[in-house]
Amino acid sequence: MKGVLFDFSGTLFRVESTESWLRAGLAARGIRLAEGEVARLAGQLEEAGALPGGASPRRVPPELGELWQRRDESAALHRAAYLGLSRQVPLPEPDLHEVLYERHMAPEAWRPYPDALEVLERLRAAGVARGVVSNIGWDLRPVFRAHGLDAHVDTYTLSFEHEAQKPDARLFRVACAGLGLAPAELLMVGDDRRADGGAAALGCAVHFVDHLPVAERPGALRAVLAHLD
Structure with missing residues (x-):
């Protein structure tokens, strides 16, 4: 060898856990949620497979199927695929999906x-x-x-x-x-x-x-x- x-x-x-990822995103936006709500949203994001490097999606929506298969071929495809999965989960602020995507690329994640x-x-x-x-x-x-x-x-x-x-x-x-x-x-x-x-x-x-x-x-x-x- x-x-x-x-x-x-x-x-x-x-990568960090989905809950840690979500908490970091919420903190970056100054959003405070009840502990039960944080846990609920983290569970939904994990089921959606929204965290790159985390759990795989339990189900890939049909409209994202082809994109998901090619997600790692370019930066644009990767972003679109994971934001597509993330947006299956309603979050307190629409731009939190983008904040979370940026978070997963941070060294501290x-x-x-x-x-x-x-x-x-x-x-x-x-x-x-x-x-x-x-x-x-x-x-x-x-x-x-x-x-x-x-x-x-x-x-x-x-x-x-x-x-x-x-x-x-x-x-x-x-x-x-x-x-x-x-x-x-x-x-x-x-x-x-x-x-x-x-x-x-x-x-x-x-x-x-x-x-x-x-x-x-x-x-x-x-x-x-x-x-x-």
């Missing part, structure tokens, strides 16, 4: 898994190249910088910058080229069997982790280090 490609959401980082920095540091020390390949509609680099992980990442391959999303082999080819390595020299680490598993079609080894809350997954990434032996 000469290089490792990591997914972002659910692999190296986890994300937490790295406890072992993420350790694993990246040890791979770097061992001379193993490190890349991030993500289905996403916005620039996640500020999140890595804010949490001190950016120095340990050699290259980022983001779907919205290439108009292709995993499991499309085109995105993995760009990621491999970015590290200057052949697919057979790389390990892909992710939480999505379908999307991240697409790297196997190119010849990459693949390792999966579970998309769990940060406190419930303290050391799963350390298994990647076994590939150094």
Whole structure:
């Protein structure tokens, strides 16, 4: 193994809970609601799948079906898809949907898994190249910088910058080229069997982790280090 490609959401980082996300948006707008109302709205937003990186929609409205399938191919598609889901839930102010969308891109909305920095540091020390390949509609680099992980990442391959999303082999080819390595020299680490598993079609080894809350997954990434032996 000469290089490792990591997914972002659910692999190296986890987004805040839907309730925390909603509370941050309400605070930004100076809106106060009863605790029961906050919990009710958070539950509806979670069921709608309105928080990028959070729970998947329980049901995608038919009018958003095609958009949802292509949501990570551009920033505009991503915004439209998630605002479309969010607007299925009536909120106290109409512009709160936009506030919430902006909030999910803030570094403070994300937490790295406890072992993420350790694993990246040890791979770097061992001379193993490190890349991030993500289905996403916005620039996640500020999140890595804010949490001190950016120095340990050699290259980022983001779907919205290439108009292709995993499991499309085109995105993995760009990621491999970015590290200057052949697919057979790389390990892909992710939480999505379908999307991240697409790297196997190119010849990459693949390792999966579970998309769990940060406190419930303290050391799963350390298994990647076994590939150094």
